[in-house]
Amino acid sequence: MSDIPAAPVGGALLTRAGNRRTFLRSTAVTAVLAGALSACKRAGAAPEEDEARPAPAPAPAAPPSPRAKADAMDAMHEARMKAFPAKTAGKGNQPLEPRIEKGVKVFELTASKVQWEVEPGRTVEAWTYNGQVPGPQIRVREGDRVRVVLENQLDESTSIHFHGLEIPNDQDGVPFITQPPVKPGERYTYEFTAPNPGSHMYHSHHDSTRQVGLGLLGAFIIEPKALRPIERVDHDYVLILNDGAHGFTLNGKSFPATEPLTAKLGEKIRIRFMNEGIMIHPMHLHGIHMTVIDRDGWPLPAPWKCDTLNIAPGERWDAIVHCTNPGTWAFHCHILPHAEGDHGMFGMVTALVVEK
C-alpha cells in the first residue's frame, strides 16, 4: 500500500465534457437556467466555466449567494479529495522481521507513548508498539515456534492478549487470570507454537478501553501450511478499523492520510478486515463486490458475496476482490458521519485503485 501513482487518484477522471453535451441538449431547462444566469449578468458563460471565475465582490451587507456557498463548500471537499493520499509522519502495520533464536521466531515489542500524526496537521498522543499505530504486523506460519518479548515503557501496567489464537492458557495475556500485569519498566515474554491459521490480532488486555483506544494493537497473521486455491492472490492487505481517541481511522490514519489499495486490472486482492474499535463499521466498496471467505480466521463453509461488509468490534473478516472493473473506487465506512462531514470526506475513507 505504498507505490500509488498520483494521477488516477483525486479528480483526474472528470467527465464533465461528456455531460455538458447532455446538459445542453435539454433545451427547456437551458432556457430557464439562461434566464437565471442572465439576471446575474453571466449568461454568456456555460455554468461549468463559471467555476474558474472569481465571483464579483459582494456589496458589504449582502449574504453570499447559494451558488457562492455551494462553491465554497465544494472547494473544501475538492481540497480534501485532491490531497489524497496525503503524506503524514509515521506509518503503522509495518511487517516486523523476527530474529531467529534456536529456531524460534522472536518478536520484540516495546510499548511507549509517541506523538502520532493521524492526518496532516493533526497530531495526537498515541500509546504504541514500536512507535507504530497499528503496531507492527506480525506474520508467522502455522506450526512456527514464536516468542514475543514485550517491554513496557508506559506509565501504566499492560499485557498482550493474542486475540483469536488458541494457545496455552498461561500465554493468553489476561492480568490476574493468566499472568501478572507487566509493570512500567518491566519486560515480559510470551512463547507458543503458532496454532490455528488466519487473521488474528494482538492488543493490550489491561485498562484496555484506554490502551487499545490509544493504539496498543496490531495484526497477528498465521499463514496456513497449505493455501486454499481461493487464497491465491496478487496482494494481501490488512485494514484495521479504529474509532477510539484518535477518531475514525484505517490503519491508524484518517482520510486523506489513509493509503489506497492498488491492483492491476484482473488481479485478485485479499483484504483482512479487523475491528479494534468500539463501534460497528460496515465497509462499502464501490464498483466491485467482495467475496468473503473467512470469519475470525476460520474458513466459511461457503463463501458469499457483498459490497458492504459489517465488521463488529473484535471481529476479523477476510474477503477476496477480483479487480475486474478499472478505476478509482471509493471504499469507506457506510455510517456516513464516520466518513463525510460538510467539509468533505474524512475518517474511514480510502480507495481501491484498479489500474488498466
Next chain:
Amino acid sequence: MSDIPAAPVGGALLTRAGNRRTFLRSTAVTAVLAGALSACKRAGAAPEEDEARPAPAPAPAAPPSPRAKADAMDAMHEARMKAFPAKTAGKGNQPLEPRIEKGVKVFELTASKVQWEVEPGRTVEAWTYNGQVPGPQIRVREGDRVRVVLENQLDESTSIHFHGLEIPNDQDGVPFITQPPVKPGERYTYEFTAPNPGSHMYHSHHDSTRQVGLGLLGAFIIEPKALRPIERVDHDYVLILNDGAHGFTLNGKSFPATEPLTAKLGEKIRIRFMNEGIMIHPMHLHGIHMTVIDRDGWPLPAPWKCDTLNIAPGERWDAIVHCTNPGTWAFHCHILPHAEGDHGMFGMVTALVVEK
C-alpha cells in the same frame, strides 16, 4: 402496500372475554383483588368494565392512583395503535416509469426541498428526489440500457451514487473522483447498462451525511434475466430504513403513518430491506420466520431462516416470508427505543397482515 382493510389492524382482535373466564376462575386472586376494589368502592365492577367508566373526580391534593396512571398511559398507546395506518401527505418509494428514448430507459430525478409529513402533524424539511422520501423506486431489468438525468434544485451541490451497481467508474457518482459535483441549478446525466441484478440503492454522495439523512435516497432494483424458483412470490415489498433528521422511519414514515405489508394466507412475499441510516436496525417479525436469500443483491450460497434480521447501514437483505400464520403481526426494529416510548409505539414499526 396500499389496499389494507382497516378492520384487522388496530385492536379488532381483542380476546378479553376468553381471558376473563380464566381470570375469574382464579378465585384466590379474585378475592384479593375484590378487597382492593371494595376499598375504593368499585367492588361490583369486573375490572375490565371499569375502563369505560369515568374515574370519580379526585380530591384536589390527591395524586392520581396507579390504576388511573396506567389507564392514562394505555389510552395513549391505544390511540397510536388504532391510528395505524394513519394518513399523511406524501408517499415515497413510488415506482417511477421511465420514458424510452431509442431503447434507453430514461429516469428523471429532480433534487429539491419539500415539506414532508413524517407522521400525522409532524412535518419536516426534506431533501428529496421528485418530492418523495424515499425517492421514487427505479426498477429495471439486467442488461437494460439506463439513463438517469439528475436536476439539482437544491442550494448545495450534489451527485448520485448507484450503491451496489458494478458500472463504469465514471458513472459512480463520487465528486472529485469520478465526476464534478452537480452545482445548484445544473443537470447531470448518468448512463450505463444495468449490471449485477438485485436490491440496490441510489443516493447522494456529496455532503452525504446531511443529504442522505434528509432524504436523498431511493431503491434501485435490477431484476434478473431469469428468476430463481425461490424468487417467485406474490408480493414484492421494499422496506427502506432511515434514522436521520426525520427520526426513525420505514419508507420515510414513522408509525402510525407507516404502511402495513399485506398478504393472503398461503401467499409468499419478498421483503427487500435497505438501510440508508447510520445505525443498525434488527427488524423483528412476529409469528412467522423469514428465509433470507440475498445479501447486497447477491444470492446466498444457502438461504437461512430467522425472525430478527439485523441490517447495517449500506446493507441490503432480501427475505422471503411464506405467510402461513394468519393475523396482524407486529414488525419492528428490536432496538426498543426505536419503536416504543411511554406514549406508545412510534418510529420503526409496521405490521404484516396475513388475511384468511
Next chain:
Amino acid sequence: MSDIPAAPVGGALLTRAGNRRTFLRSTAVTAVLAGALSACKRAGAAPEEDEARPAPAPAPAAPPSPRAKADAMDAMHEARMKAFPAKTAGKGNQPLEPRIEKGVKVFELTASKVQWEVEPGRTVEAWTYNGQVPGPQIRVREGDRVRVVLENQLDESTSIHFHGLEIPNDQDGVPFITQPPVKPGERYTYEFTAPNPGSHMYHSHHDSTRQVGLGLLGAFIIEPKALRPIERVDHDYVLILNDGAHGFTLNGKSFPATEPLTAKLGEKIRIRFMNEGIMIHPMHLHGIHMTVIDRDGWPLPAPWKCDTLNIAPGERWDAIVHCTNPGTWAFHCHILPHAEGDHGMFGMVTALVVEK
C-alpha cells in the same frame, strides 16, 4: 453454572517466575531499570517483589510516582478479578417447573418490582417475573401444550410477547393488536402448543423500552422432538445480554457477580446467546472457538466457526464449544467500554473454566 472451584479462577495461574528468568536475561534493560530503581532507592529489590511492599510515605507536596499510580490501578483491577465469582443476593434464569393440569404444562409468572443486586453492593429497582432477572427459564418440548399465567403486580399495564414462537396471533402479546393490556392487579392467560423448537425469549411488549430494560424478560426454550447429533452436549448454558437500566449485564449480573461457565476437558457445551438489550454485543471467547449452529432457533444450513459472535438486539445464536484447551478463559463483550474501565473489568465479562 454454580459449582465452580474457586481455585483456578482469579489469579491462581500466575507465571511470573518463568518470566522473571527472561526478564533478568535481558541485561541491557536490566541495567537501565537498575539505574531508575537505584534513583528511588529500591535498587536491591526485584521489581515484582516491590509489589508487596508499602510505598514510602510521600512528602506532602509530591505527586505519586508513575509506578505507585500503576500499582494503585493494578490493585483495583486485581481486587475485581479475585472477587470473581462474587456472591450477590438473587439469581435469575432459574428453571421453572410447570405444574401439570390435564396434560397442560402451566407456568405462573408474576410481574412485580423487587430490589436486585447487580453486583456486590449495587442494588437497583428491577421489574421482574417471579423476582428474578432474567425471569425464570421456561423449557418445554416441541408439541407440548403450554399455559402461561401472568399476574401483574406492577403499577403499569403489561403483556408478554413470546419472541420467536410461531403461535396463533391472539397469543402474541401485543396490546391493542392481539389483546388488551393486562392492567395492574389483573391476571391474563396465554395458551398454545409449543411450535418451532429452539432458543427463544419472552418479554413485555408494553412500554417495553422501560419494562424490558428493567428486567421483564426471560428465556423460552423449546427442545426439539429429536436432537441433531451436533446438539448432543454435556452442558447447556443460556447467556442473556442486557444493557438497560441495570447497566451491562450477563444473566442479570455485572462482573464480578457473573457466573462462570464450566466444563471438563474434552466436554462439549452449548451456549444460547440472547440479546434483550438495545445495543450489539460481540461476545469474544478466549482460547477456544465457537461453532455456531442455530440462528433465532433455526438450524443454519452449515455451521461456521468464530471466536467473536456479534449478537444484535432480539437475536438468539446457539454455539457449541468443544472444550479442548484447559484453563480459565476470559469471555466478554468486545466493545471494551462494556467490559473494562480504569478500575478493572466490569459488566459483560465472565469466564469459561475448562478443568483438566
